[in-house]
Amino acid sequence: MNNFKIPTDNLYKFIAIAGILLVLSSALFYLWFVVNTRMEDSMLELEQKSLSIDADMSDKILSVLAQNTGQITNSSEALNYALKLIDESRNTFASLKKKNSEITTNDESTKYMTRVVKLTCSAMLVVGIILACCGFILWYRRLQRYLDMIIKKKALTESAEKTKATKKEIKQKIGVTVT
Numbered sequence: 001m002n003n004f005k006i007p008t009d010n011l012y013k014f015i016a017i018a019g020i021l022l023v024l025s026s027a028l029f030y031l032w033f034v035v036n037t038r039m040e041d042s043m044l045e046l047e048q049k050s051l052s053i054d055a056d057m058s059d060k061i062l063s064v065l066a067q068n069t070g071q072i073t074n075s076s077e078a079l080n081y082a083l084k085l086i087d088e089s090r091n092t093f094a095s096l097k098k099k100n101s102e103i104t105t106n107d108e109s110t111k112y113m114t115r116v117v118k119l120t121c122s123a124m125l126v127v128g129i130i131l132a133c134c135g136f137i138l139w140y141r142r143l144q145r146y147l148d149m150i151i152k153k154k155a156l157t158e159s160a161e162k163t164k165a166t167k168k169e170i171k172q173k174i175g176v177t178v179t
Helices: 008-067 076-174
Strands: none
Touching: 008 076
């Protein structure tokens, strides 16, 4: 039971790799969020422009109807058509107001979510960097440094043995007695 050691080598590597993954995932999540938000903003702008075009058309129709009210009153079909156009333009204005309020609400919630995502991703980034640095530092200081010394010592002893063996071979070839 005295020989049992906790495998801290894997623990430090795990902490370091988890930190790196946290940094990468926070950066990728932030990029994904920004792209999706910009795409939604573009779609809302297009919808808002489309509604403003509809409102302009309805406004023009109403102005034409207002100018030609004297001519329209003579015919009941024309009057019904004019009333229908007025109702459609009122519906268009109502939908424009509704969509405008939805866009404003959506814009406010998007700004709030952007702040929350920025804070969250920044926190994840900082925690990830700290974890990665701590994991690598602990791994190097507590384990790898000593493993490097063992490997260096082993390499030096093997090199010294080869050098001694090589010197003996050279002396034997020259004819010098080796003691």
